[in-house]
Amino acid sequence: MLEFLRKSAGSWVAKGLFILLILSFGVWGIGDVVRSSGAPKAAIVVGDVEVSPAAVRQAFDQKVEQFRGFLGDQMTRETARQMGLADATVRELAQTATMDMLAKDMGITVSDDAVRAEIVKTRAFYDQGGKFSPEIFRAKLMQANLTESGYVAMLRDSLRRERIESLIATPPAVPAALADPVFRHDQERRTAESLTVHPAALTVTGQPAAEDLEKLYKEHIQEFTAPEYRKITVLTLTHQQMESRVQVSEQDISDHYAANKASFATPEQRSVIQVRVQDEATAADIAAKVRGGMSLADAAAAVKASAPTSMGTVGPGALPEEADKAVFALTVGGITDPIHSPLGWHVFSITAITPPQQQTLAQVHDGIATSLRQERAIDKVYEESKTLQDTLGGGASLEEAASKLGLTLFTIEQTDIDGKAPNGDFAKGLPSDAALGQSVLKAAFPLQTGEESPLQEMGNGYFIARADSITPPTPRPQDSVADALRQLWVSQQQAAQASAKADELAKKIDGGAAMASLAQAPAVTYSKHSPLTRDGQPVPSADLQPNPLLSPAQVKQVFSLTTVGASAVVATENGPTIVRLSAIDKADPAQNKDKLDALREQLASGLAQDIASEALDAYGARFGVKVNQSVIDQAL
Known part of the structure; x- marks a missing residue:
């Protein structure tokens, strides 16, 4: 993605993509892809800038999802790693961290005015008339689960990195001696x-x-040889099995409700409208007129400002801190003092207040019971897993352990490594859960006859597989083929x-x-x-x-x-x-000026990309790039 953005650097396309990436990162929760040092177990460190393991995982997951859109479900995380997407993710994040460190080293900053100008000219926030719309801006941020301050901070980071790229990746002039032969070759x-x-x-x-x-x-003969088949016995220990064994009393439910009463409440909500202007004096004039008895709409019209816009119903913490405190200090019809943001000066007013709502114990009783039962079942699974290992360690078979502990035991009849029976159908007994089936086969096929696998984790508990019998690869009789x-x-x-x-x-x-x-x-x-x-x-x-x-x-x-x-x-x-x-x-450069100019731009962009990559590598060497592979492997 970094390379693609460099090819379009400086264009409205690139800036638009930066906006979309920021919004996308907001959805994924990547608000701190790169940050100052201080957090433990960083995945990547460049100077005093660190990238967290969570950021690496989220960036990698996003790449996997992008490729899954083209390749479908066959694009698994393991496939992505084999394709080198994990390494590409680490390199891109290391380069991003290097740019941030370089910006800190060079003292490069981005002013509020620059951020405001970038937001206002972002086409994603335009209305049908082609003008910036504060309502669309807020709606986009809400869809991306971003606050205005969070978005502004992320955009500021992107603009700072863009400035770094412009410094180290200025496209060079491409001489005719390079462009003309390439044109003749490509366009013939x-x-x-x-x-x-x-x-x-x-x-x-x-x-x-x-x-x-x-x-x-x-x-x-290899084409006419049947694969290895195995009969496999599997013992499972799951959360669902344990739910029926845990007890949740009425007192437990009541105590949980009392301890978490606030989480069953809906905080006070306020319906907010605002007027935004470009200077503090005008905002103060509007506030004064409202306090003098005017409506906010009339006050805005009196100073020739835009009509008030609705921000909908908001709860505590939905607005930037200063605005949040001011709004929740108002009564209905009240007006705040002017509040500054990167978008200008704001005055807010309240049109309605919805009191906080508290759910009763009766309303949430069943949900609490289910939640407690599931939580205790998870703990019970862990306890039973230790008992299971002790039982097997004492010489019990899977059958004996399953009987003693009341666990599920099932058999997969004659299956190959892909879960297929000799007749080509899915093997009898193969779990309907495809992920569990694959995990069992992966664990069972390295085993010798009669050997049991170690206790293996699965999504909802544990399993142990045993290879009961092994039929080695066998050539099919000639008359059968x-x-x-x-x-x-x-x-x-x-x-x-x-x-x-x-x-x-x-x-x-x-x-x-x-x-x-x-x-x-x-x-x-x-x-x-x-x-x-x-x-x-x-x-x-x-x-x-x-x-x-x-x-x-x-x-x-x-x-x-x-x-x-x-x-x-x-x-x-x-x-x-x-x-x-x-x-x-044959292609003639002299007769195709537009295409030749486009090729020159493409070549210049490619050269600039190479220069930028080399420069970032050099700066990385200067600052020191440390990649903690064990932390990354654990995160992925």
Whole structure:
């Protein structure tokens, strides 16, 4: 993300993305991604700036969710780690911390006026008329679970980092000696035609000899080998099992209610309206007029200020501290003194007060009982886990321990590592909870026959797995895979015929035959492709259809051919394909000024990005970057 933002640095797009990121961070609760030192067990330390383990985890989780939007549920946290997203997250946060440390070192600050100007020109806060709307601003912050002061602080941090980037990542001038060759390379267009031989459409005569099938069977024995299967017994100890064993008395419920009575109360709520102006004197004039008997609307109109806007119903702590104290000191119709914020000067008034509401014990009785039972069940699970380990340590089997302690025991019949039975269905007894099933299989497959796993944590308790029996990988009998062997033989014959056919057609094309005349659908199909660039994207053409697109291997071959009319055979998933270069349209930088200028900007941005990265690495070395990998591993 840092690299992407650098490419757009200085544009309204980048600033808009900074705003969206801040709002997103607010939702995730990342209000302190980077802070001054003092907290224990920091994940990353740069100088005296620290990044907390929680911040690393939250930033990593956000990356996982972003990729999950593209890849679906297959993007797990473990997959993300294998892809390097954890390392990328740490590097980005380390660079952010380095920028903050550099800003502190250089004394770079951002004034209230600069923050106010950035907020007012942020398009996310514009109304339909294209003007800044305080109501939309507040609504956006409320949606993101952010206070105004919290948002202002985060925006100030972003602007300070932006200033650091502008200092260390000024895009350099890109000379024609660099831009022109890159332009010619990237913008060159080539037109091609192709002839594809489809193996599946070719007819194979004759039958395979017994020795041919036996040879195939031996050559592909791994494909015809059943995986390892295991029978697994699992003992579970869960919160739900323990809930029925814990007692919650009426006295417990009453005591909990008394000790937490405040949490069952809704604090006083106030309906607030405000007028915002740019100077203190005007705000004071409005307040004086209201105290003199005017309505807030009339007072605002008298000084030509905007009409009062509603802030809705707010509770204690919903407003910045100074405003919160002033608002909750008012009576209905009262007006505050002028209060300053980064957005200007405010006066607040109250239109209604909703008294605090207290839920009775009867209203919350069942909820308290359930909550206490669940809490005690968790404690009970921990106690029983120690009893379970002592019981097993004393020589009891899983069956005996389950019977003695009243725990659940179940068996998974003949399963492979993926939870599949020999017939391809899900194994009998496999838990419906996919996460638990995967955990059990992961714990059970390293075990020897009769061996039990250590006590394993799961989402709602613990489990122990035992490998009851192990069936090693076994080649399936040749006669049981006869049909698959015959199909494999046919496919090989078709592939050989297709390869020979493609070579034959290539010779005819080299001899001058027109490609289109050699098509013999459905076995051999002809395509005339739109002009395309090196990235494989077709250039719109009035007389050509862009489909079918050329594969990356075909595109690479087209651009490797040196003369128009040259051809080559390329292996594709559809079968061997002969591609022929029909035309080359060389790019002329002098005739494409707009595209050349865009390329120069792109190259300059890339160079600036590289410079910034190197500079941040250098400053990091100067300040000292410490990455506590054990803390990060624990956090992730």
